[in-house]
Amino acid sequence: MVTETAPGPAPVRPRTGDARRDVNAAAVLRTVLDHGPVARGRVAALTGLSPAAVSRQVVDLARLGLLHERPAPPAPGTGAVGRPQLPVAVDTARVAVAGLHIGLPYSTFAFLDPRGNVLFRQELSNRGRTGPAVLRPLLARLPRLLAAAPGGRTVVGLGAVTGGSVDHERGLVVRHDPLGWRDLPLGELLADASGLPVQVDNHARALARAEILFGHPAARRSMVHLFVGHVVDAALAVAGTVHVGPASPTGDVAHLPVPDSDALCHCGRTGCLAVAASDTTLFEAATAEGITPRPDRAGLLAAVRAGDPRADRLVRRRAETIGRALALLADVVNPDLLVLTETFALHHPAYLDVVRAEFTRRSHLRRDADLLIAQQRGADVLAVAAGAAALGALYSRPLHALTAAAARPLRPGPHAPSRRGPHS
Numbered sequence: 001m002v003t004e005t006a007p008g009p010a011p012v013r014p015r016t017g018d019a020r021r022d023v024n025a026a027a028v029l030r031t032v033l034d035h036g037p038v039a040r041g042r043v044a045a046l047t048g049l050s051p052a053a054v055s056r057q058v059v060d061l062a063r064l065g066l067l068h069e070r071p072a073p074p075a076p077g078t079g080a081v082g083r084p085q086l087p088v089a090v091d092t093a094r095v096a097v098a099g100l101h102i103g104l105p106y107s108t109f110a111f112l113d114p115r116g117n118v119l120f121r122q123e124l125s126n127r128g129r130t131g132p133a134v135l136r137p138l139l140a141r142l143p144r145l146l147a148a149a150p151g152g153r154t155v156v157g158l159g160a161v162t163g164g165s166v167d168h169e170r171g172l173v174v175r176h177d178p179l180g181w182r183d184l185p186l187g188e189l190l191a192d193a194s195g196l197p198v199q200v201d202n203h204a205r206a207l208a209r210a211e212i213l214f215g216h217p218a219a220r221r222s223m224v225h226l227f228v229g230h231v232v233d234a235a236l237a238v239a240g241t242v243h244v245g246p247a248s249p250t251g252d253v254a255h256l257p258v259p260d261s262d263a264l265c266h267c268g269r270t271g272c273l274a275v276a277a278s279d280t281t282l283f284e285a286a287t288a289e290g291i292t293p294r295p296d297r298a299g300l301l302a303a304v305r306a307g308d309p310r311a312d313r314l315v316r317r318r319a320e321t322i323g324r325a326l327a328l329l330a331d332v333v334n335p336d337l338l339v340l341t342e343t344f345a346l347h348h349p350a351y352l353d354v355v356r357a358e359f360t361r362r363s364h365l366r367r368d369a370d371l372l373i374a375q376q377r378g379a380d381v382l383a384v385a386a387g388a389a390a391l392g393a394l395y396s397r398p399l400h401a402l403t404a405a406a407a408r409p410l411r412p413g414p415h416a417p418s419r420r421g422p423h424s
Contacts, residue, residue, distance in 0.1 A: 021057075022399045024049055028057040029066060029090075029398050033115070033213070037070045037087035058088055064402045065094035065154060066114060066394075090114050096153040097394065098146055099386025100138070100190070101203060102162040104130075104178045104230040104280070105296065107138060109145050110383030111155070116214040116391060119150040121383040131180040139193040146194055156405040158196045159389030160186055161203040163231030165252075168244060171200040177266040178230050178280070197404040199389040203382070204233035204341075207375060208242045210388035211339055213395060216373065218337040224329050225375075226253070228322055228342040230279045236333060256328065258321055277321045279343070285314055297343060304348065315344045319351045323358025326372060331364050341375040349374075 027047040032038055035046065044054045061067040069086040092113040101108040106126055111119040124141070126134050149155050164176035171187020187200040204227040211219040225235045234253040236243040254274035255267060263281050265272035275281050283295035291311050292299030303311035322345075326338055338359075345352040356369040377384045394401045 021060075022397050024053055025057045025061060025398045026396055028054055029061055030395055032067060032088050033090055033395070037089040039087050043088065061398065062088075062091070064398070065091060066398060066402075067091055092117065093151065094153060096149055096155055097157045097159060097387050097390035098149075098155050098194075098196070099159040099161070099383055099388070099390060100142075101382040101386040102134065102138070102160070102179070102186075103382065107134075108382040108386060109142075110380075110387055111150055111153070112384070112387030112391065113153075114391065114394065116210060116384060116388065118377075118380040118383045118387070119153075120148075121380060130178070132184075134179060135184075135186075135189065139189060142190070142193045143195075146196070154405075155196065156402055157390035157393060158190060158194050158198045159206065159386050159391070160190050160198055160200045161206045161385050161389050162186075163203055163227070163229070163233050166200060166202040166205075168199070168201045168205075171198060173200070176231070197390075197393075197401065199393045201389040201392075202233055202235070203227060203385040204235040205242050205244070206385045206388040206392070207341060207381070208235040208237045208339070209392040210377075210384050211337075211375075212237060212240050212242070213388070213391065215376065216337055216339075218371075219339070221337075222333070222335040223337040223339060224326075224333050224335045225339040225341065226322070226326060226329065228277050228279075228318075228340070232274045232277055234329065236335075253325065253329065256325055258324070261321075273321070273325055277318055277325070282314060282318055286311065289314070301343070301347065304344065315351055316354050319344070319354035320358045323355040324362050326355065327359045327362035327364075330359070330367055330371075334365060334367075336371065338372040339375055340372065341381055345374045346378055346381065 027049065028043055031043050031046045035042065040054050040058060041051060044051045047054070058067055062069070067088050068091040070089045092115055096111045096113055096119060099110045099112060104126070107124045108121060109124060110121045113119055124138065146155055162173060162176055165174040167174055171185065173181045173184040173186050175182055187198045191198045204225050207227065208223060208225040211223060211225065219237065220240045222238045227233045232254050254272060255265065256273040258271050258273050258276035261271040261276035263275040264270055265275045279297065283297065283300060286292045286300045286303070287295045289310055291303050291308060300311055304315060322340065322342060326340065330338055340355060345355060352374050356372050359372055360369045375381055
């Protein structure tokens, strides 16, 4: 596995006016994220900016609540006296972003700090709703949720993610088959309900951005992320940029053919990865075999933890299917890193080993299985996906993002929630 230090951002190309200020601010903020607490002189060396330009950006970003100076103790044995050095660090106490992941069985609302740490997470049952009915209670509840930002932090943006085909630029869910959505203006609806700038994206792309910002160093070079849940999505990133293809999709792995599967897909064909590997198919199979009383994640996880061999067989079979799909993706793209988001691989390393073994056996490039890792956020993964959509905008254009938030102020309420909400 790669262990080198994450590289800093590339030297900034000269820009003019506000665009140059925002690019410079983004370079400074990202460098402090990667290396902080870090001296201003080191920031200048890493970004290629002048010390004066770095100081201006640090002052602006500190005023906006994203950076702060932290006194550093003198190095042992130096006997240093006089004015202490003031390295710069990302400030996690004053600003937060909100996130909303909309899934099939439930939606997840969360607050994240600028380092991607989940401050609060609450799962909200969709109660079997599909179509527009999923959104109505969420939109009604959103202002009250946003008013309870932890620690009185200022909420500067809302990220909203879901599966399927999502047009990030227009804030539009083009297609989400399990939810029955077509051309849904999710960004507009959430902006009207929240009064915040809203960033809408596919959840696999959002998690790829989170990995680039806060995760494995190899993600900065190239990566493929596979999300396996009730929908199956993938995202591709090269040189720290998540690919978005024409008409908004990254690509569609959902219809990769899976041998020996006769499950009927939404597209009308059988044997597509979207159904062969989906949570829906897995949970329904568990109920059909009498493993769980109803098709849900909690019941199957409990059966696995209890050592039910039937549950283990079902989950291992899906892990092998995922391993074959990842081998194909790796052979086509040849990335530096493969990241898998899947419930059982996250909770039970033995199933990640099954995925890796099948991946190694099937890959024609004979890649080392260590390039395949499980997404490391555990139960917070959907919260991180949602918040990462807003954090991506914050880190790419911090001055623009905070100016947009200030133009549509939302004051936090006096009562902060506990760090974790109930699980539905």
